Amino acid sequence: MKCDFDKVHSRKNTYSTKWDCMKDIFGRDDLIPMWIADMDFPVAEPIRKAIKNRADYPFYGYSRIKNSLMDVIISRVLNKFQWKIEKEWIVFTPGVISGVNIAIRTVTSPGDGIIIQQPVYHLFFPSIINSNCKIVNNPLKLDNGKYEMDFKNLSQLTEENERYNSKAILLCSPHNPIGRVWKREELLELGKIAIENNLFVISDEIHSEIIYKGYKHHPFASLSKEFEDNSITCISPSKTFNLAGLNVSSMIIPNKKIREKFKHTMAGIVSQPNIFALESFEAGFKDGDPWLNYLLEYLEENLDFMINYFKDIKGIEPIRAEGTYLIWLDCRKLNLNQADLKDFMINDAKVGLEDGTIFGDDGEGFMRMNIALPRPLLEEALKRIKISVNLL
Numbered sequence: 303m304k305c306d307f308d309k310v311h312s313r314k315n316t317y318s319t320k321w322d323c324m325k326d327i328f329g330r331d332d333l334i335p336m337w338i339a340d341m342d343f344p345v346a347e348p349i350r351k352a353i354k355n356r357a358d359y360p361f362y363g364y365s366r367i368k369n370s371l372m373d374v375i376i377s378r379v380l381n382k383f384q385w386k387i388e389k390e391w392i393v394f395t396p397g398v399i400s401g402v403n404i405a406i407r408t409v410t411s412p413g414d415g416i417i418i419q420q421p422v423y424h425l426f427f428p429s430i431i432n433s434n435c436k437i438v439n440n441p442l443k444l445d446n447g448k449y450e451m452d453f454k455n456l457s458q459l460t461e462e463n464e465r466y467n468s469k470a471i472l473l474c475s476p477h478n479p480i481g482r483v484w485k486r487e488e489l490l491e492l493g494k495i496a497i498e499n500n501l502f503v504i505s506d507e508i509h510s511e512i513i514y515k516g517y518k519h520h521p522f523a524s525l526s527k528e529f530e531d532n533s534i535t536c537i538s539p540s541k542t543f544n545l546a547g548l549n550v551s552s553m554i555i556p557n558k559k560i561r562e563k564f565k566h567t568m569a570g571i572v573s574q575p576n577i578f579a580l581e582s583f584e585a586g587f588k589d590g591d592p593w594l595n596y597l598l599e600y601l602e603e604n605l606d607f608m609i610n611y612f613k614d615i616k617g618i619e620p621i622r623a624e625g626t627y628l629i630w631l632d633c634r635k636l637n638l639n640q641a642d643l644k645d646f647m648i649n650d651a652k653v654g655l656e657d658g659t660i661f662g663d664d665g666e667g668f669m670r671m672n673i674a675l676p677r678p679l680l681e682e683a684l685k686r687i688k689i690s691v692n693l694l
């Protein structure tokens with residue numbers, strides 16, 4: 303399938319956070335925006351068609367989930383990840399982060415600890431804090447340009463659990479912002495520590511379908527019945543098919559007791575999903591694969607292009623992502639403090655990147671770059687960075 307992803311579309315004045323909030327976030331709006339995680343590519347034709355068809359039928363009352371959507375989710379999870387899930391396990395939320403918040407409140411009490419592995423997706427922090435829980439950090443280790451989980455430290459944290467009172471691990475799999483697709487053995491090790499220490503696992507797998515060649519995503523819960531019973535898995539079409547503005551995700555909760563508690567926690571706060579979101583969810587999961595295959599090729603070419611380009615830019619080393627379209631840039635050799643690094647990217651290079659420190663203190667000296675944009679724009683952004691670095 304051929305889509306014209308090289309074409310640059312303006313998304314200004316379209317209720318777009320990425321484009322319309324640039325001035326508020328960066329203080330100017332002439333940047334190439336490469337920050338928040340959505341893509342500057344038009345969505346797949348079957349999704350547009352499904353939304354248009356539904357819009358043409360002018361009854362937009364309260365929604366109800368159709369069996370056809372449940373069937374599509376069940377067969378996609380089975381075909382892509384060899385995980386057999388059941389209809390009753392699926393609970394819809396407006397987003398993964400709302401699901402994560404509800405999950406935390408379901409499995410913890412105020413004052414409990416939640417283990418995360420920084421640098422990690424920044425909205426994990428308020429999800430924990432606003433649930434009156436404590437952040438317990440098990441920092442990832444960076445060895446030879448590759449991030450690994452620190453199992454030794456994780457075991458120590460759990461041994462000292464009287465101090466931390468941790469009740470859950472909030473796993474990011476694949477991991478934003480460092481782009482790891484966790485191997486089966488790594489997840490098995492994490493799951494073993496979780497079971498031994500009565501830690502529930504909330505697994506955010508929103509990026510599970512943006513995986514580069516040679517890597518495979520394993521849903522944490524698919525690895526054993528024990529893990530399945532001890533976890534909530536968050537999935538969504540929003541990253542895969544670029545539907546973040548439609549607000550729909552699903553939580554897979556095999557454990558009946560936890561599922562009932564989760565539903566009770568969200569009752570009266572979370573309403574039924576939006577009908578256009580449901581149409582797009584079903585259309586994407588059912589008919590979106592030709593578009594997705596093309597997207598994955600295009601993203602991987604962007605990734606190669608970017609990695610090659612940075613070979614000529616002294617002081618910035620991108621960490622090659624195994625999945626996600628979010629690239630972690632090691633800028634420590636530019637020898638700028640974080641405020642100057644941010645200022646440099648905004649006011650010299652004129653690119654809108656995410657500040658590495660929003661993902662935790664270990665993000666000092668790093669920036670995160672979203673490469674899901676037309677290649678001509680990516681090239682222009684890289685050119686701007688190169689010229690500005692040469693002037694430093």
Ligand SMILES: Cc1ncc(COP(=O)(O)O)c(C=O)c1O
Nearest residue numbers: 339397398399400423478506508
């Ligand atoms: C790891 C991760 N989880 C959750 C989200 C947000 O999901 P949602 O918009 O469905 O709340 C993002 C968005 O970038 C993400 O990277």
